[in-house]
Amino acid sequence: MFVDSHAHIDGPEFDGDRAEMLLRARDAGVTAILNVGTGDPHSGVFARAVEFGAHHDDVYTAIGVHPHDARFYDYSVDEQIRKLFLSGPRLLAWGEIGLDFHYDNSPREVQVSVFRKQLHSARELGLPVIIHTREAERETVEILRDEWLDSNLPGIMHCFSGSAWLAEQCLDLGFSISFSGIVTFKKADDLRSIALNVPLDRLLVETDCPYLTPVPHRGKRNEPAYVVEVAACLAGLRGMPLDEMGSLTSSNFFRIFNLETHA
Ligand SMILES: [Zn+2]
Numbered sequence: 001m002f003v004d005s006h007a008h009i010d011g012p013e014f015d016g017d018r019a020e021m022l023l024r025a026r027d028a029g030v031t032a033i034l035n036v037g038t039g040d041p042h043s044g045v046f047a048r049a050v051e052f053g054a055h056h057d058d059v060y061t062a063i064g065v066h067p068h069d070a071r072f073y074d075y076s077v078d079e080q081i082r083k084l085f086l087s088g089p090r091l092l093a094w095g096e097i098g099l100d101f102h103y104d105n106s107p108r109e110v111q112v113s114v115f116r117k118q119l120h121s122a123r124e125l126g127l128p129v130i131i132h133t134r135e136a137e138r139e140t141v142e143i144l145r146d147e148w149l150d151s152n153l154p155g156i157m158h159c160f161s162g163s164a165w166l167a168e169q170c171l172d173l174g175f176s177i178s179f180s181g182i183v184t185f186k187k188a189d190d191l192r193s194i195a196l197n198v199p200l201d202r203l204l205v206e207t208d209c210p211y212l213t214p215v216p217h218r219g220k221r222n223e224p225a226y227v228v229e230v231a232a233c234l235a236g237l238r239g240m241p242l243d244e245m246g247s248l249t250s251s252n253f254f255r256i257f258n259l260e261t262h263a
């Protein structure tokens with residue numbers, strides 16, 4: 001049993017084979033998927049994600065303004081997201097939110113203020129957050145310490161690809177750490193040694209599909225069934241059976257979000 005704790009499956013990349021993709025996930029033992037709605041918030045992407053989740057019992061939903069799209073954020077977007085959280089079933093978290101100073105698709109100061117605003121709103125609603133950070137470790141940690149540390153709400157650092165320092169800070173903040181296909185890449189020895197040191201009760205796996213396809217499927221579109229490869233990599237590092245890693249990371253997911261375990 002596996003949970004894909006972060007995927008983007010309501011978009012056009014899966015329009016051709018969405019039902020088959022979900023079947024392949026089920027066949028691979030993936031019992032739940034957290035679908036994360038992202039994109040220009042004025043283009044209906046969040047409503048699309050919520051609507052998609054409402055029609056699939058094993059799909060959970062998160063929505064939030066990605067740092068790439070921070071430039072589109074305004075007061076109406078906050079209103080829109082708050083309303084959507086009341087409108088559908090299985091909406092679990094505000095995210096993905098954070099900072100991406102690698103692509104700089106939105107000006108950094110805008111990313112920072114939109115990140116802070118969304119953390120505020122998530123706290124007000126009592127929602128966990130899903131964090132994206134790239135080449136902005138210091139700034140991300142500083143903001144989380146300011147805005148989130150005393151919230152007593154859960155958080156996930158998704159698609160972890162940062163330093164050992166960042167991993168330590170995340171654990172300190174009470175966050176769980178989710179690994180993607182990056183951990184299977186040939187050159188990811190540093191990341192694998194970080195993964196080995198994350199306490200087992202803080203470990204999650206994800207695909208972040210359609211991106212970041214894990215070994216041995218490189219070159220193909222990524223999809224939730226391949227989360228098994230990520231879990232296999234982590235299991236191999238620890239000398240643990242694959243099914244044990246699957247059920248451990250799954251029960252972490254269900255515990256974080258206070259969900260009944262899917263047997
Ligand atoms: Zn991300």
Ligand SMILES: [Zn+2]
Pocket residue numbers: 006007008036096208
């Ligand atoms: Zn993502």
